[in-house]
Amino acid sequence: MINFTGRFKAIFLITMALSLGLTASATFALIETDQLSRPELSARYRQLIDEYRCPKCQNQNLAGSDSPISADLRREIRRMLEEGDSNEAISDYLVARYGDFILYRPRLQQGTYLLWWGPALLLITGLLVAGLFIKRQVTRAGESDLSGKQAPGDALSVKEQQKLDQLLNASPASEPSETTPPPGDKPSL
Amino acid sequence: MFRLTQIKLFIPLLIFIVLASMLYWGLGRDPNAMPSVLVDKPVPLFNLPSLDIPLESAVDEPEPLVNQSVFKGQVTLLNVWATWCPSCRIEHPFLLELAERGVPIIGLDYKDENAKARLWLEEYGNPYQLVIVDQQGKLGLDLGVFGAPETYLIDSEGLIRHKHVGVVDERVWQSDFLALYNSFGGATVSVKGGEVRP
Numbered sequence: 001m002i003n004f005t006g007r008f009k010a011i012f013l014i015t016m017a018l019s020l021g022l023t024a025s026a027t028f029a030l031i032e033t034d035q036l037s038r039p040e041l042s043a044r045y046r047q048l049i050d051e052y053r054c055p056k057c058q059n060q061n062l063a064g065s066d067s068p069i070s071a072d073l074r075r076e077i078r079r080m081l082e083e084g085d086s087n088e089a090i091s092d093y094l095v096a097r098y099g100d101f102i103l104y105r106p107r108l109q110q111g112t113y114l115l116w117w118g119p120a121l122l123l124i125t126g127l128l129v130a131g132l133f134i135k136r137q138v139t140r141a142g143e144s145d146l147s148g149k150q151a152p153g154d155a156l157s158v159k160e161q162q163k164l165d166q167l168l169n170a171s172p173a174s175e176p177s178e179t180t181p182p183p184g185d186k187p188s189l
Numbered sequence: 190m191f192r193l194t195q196i197k198l199f200i201p202l203l204i205f206i207v208l209a210s211m212l213y214w215g216l217g218r219d220p221n222a223m224p225s226v227l228v229d230k231p232v233p234l235f236n237l238p239s240l241d242i243p244l245e246s247a248v249d250e251p252e253p254l255v256n257q258s259v260f261k262g263q264v265t266l267l268n269v270w271a272t273w274c275p276s277c278r279i280e281h282p283f284l285l286e287l288a289e290r291g292v293p294i295i296g297l298d299y300k301d302e303n304a305k306a307r308l309w310l311e312e313y314g315n316p317y318q319l320v321i322v323d324q325q326g327k328l329g330l331d332l333g334v335f336g337a338p339e340t341y342l343i344d345s346e347g348l349i350r351h352k353h354v355g356v357v358d359e360r361v362w363q364s365d366f367l368a369l370y371n372s373f374g375g376a377t378v379s380v381k382g383g384e385v386r387p
Contacts (some may be wrong), residue, residue: 055223056333068300069335072326097333099226 048077048090051105055098061090225333225352232257232267232347233331240298240306240320252303255321259295260347264375266294266366267315267341268357269329271301272309276341280356281313287362288316290378292370296320299329299337342366344373 028143036042046063052073054065062070062077073094080090094102118188156164220374238252260267268284270277285339288294294311296317298306300386303322310320323329332341351369370378 055333068326072330076330092344096226097331098335099223100225 004155007084036078036081044087045081048081048087049074052094053102053104055102061104095144202294208361223335223354225349227349228352230349232260232343232349233328235321235323235328235331237328238322240296240303240310240322252322255319257347259319259321260343261345263293263345264373265318266292267297267343268294269297269299269332269337269339271299271333272305273301276356277338278313280338281316283362284316284354284382285314285357287357289310291376292378293318293376297328297332298322300324300326308379309371340366341358342369342373 010130016097020069020165049063050061054060054062054067054070054073056067056069057065060070062074077090080093091103091107102104106115114115191318208323234257236256239255241252242339266287268280270280284294295317296319298320300323304321306320321328326334332339337365338356340353340357341349344350350373351365353365355361357366367378
């Protein structure tokens, strides 16, 4: 049985690896038809087509899209790269035609501040709230330790502790009616 | 009066209401609606052949070149179409009707074959004053075209004033185009029933 599952596992893994390899090479082939003259241009090209969005198919980048418009835009990007244009120039070119929509990495500008700084703002707010919460818990615990005052939902007061001890020490043979449970206590406990 | 702890209990409800209303608002939005960045900008420069219809000589001769100046002097619709585009077939009868009402329409045959385009216009009728041939899709790219059909309203100065992605029909024309068309001084449009709108 163990042998069988082992073998099965091996076959499964090999199949998975093979199919992954196949899909990877297929994707690779799609991009690799677009050869650029220098390897550094190819690297920039890969990075750029990852960061631009296909205008037609809204949830794909240029690298992953088969649509004709993406092919056109990829061709334009290759042309501009070969002509020595900077990444900014390529960005400007695309934004001038398709708008900010095309950028998967939005520019830092009025209207995108919230997008860029929102997560940090939320994190800071979260940390502040958590900090305040912890601080309050700690001071509350300290207060109840020192004064013995009852803090709601917190450590037991002296009186409660005595009651608890009494309940725990009661012999199991004794009848339930002898120990009166405190009001609000569930009988099942 | 509510105590602070009681008010705190309503925070999740508040968050829910805000989220739900945002999502509801999002439901009604068209995710394909992309405002063109070219609105109020001039038609991009181009120098492209125009389609010779009907083909006068037996040989497919090089066709006369046209440029952005074809949009000067009158309020025009620029309609991006192609024979490979099924929605263009749906849109076509309405374009014919608009042309009949007196709206000047210039076609941009986008990434298409001339022979097929000619056949299409001969078969279904020609609403275009002129058809610009953009086989490489270069002008389409400069216009930010991402799929046919697209229709642009271009004023007499050659500035793009409105862009519509998708089929233009009577409803779209009435709601999105007509007022703008009139405000930029478009040629007189006759309305159904023979009335003439100033």
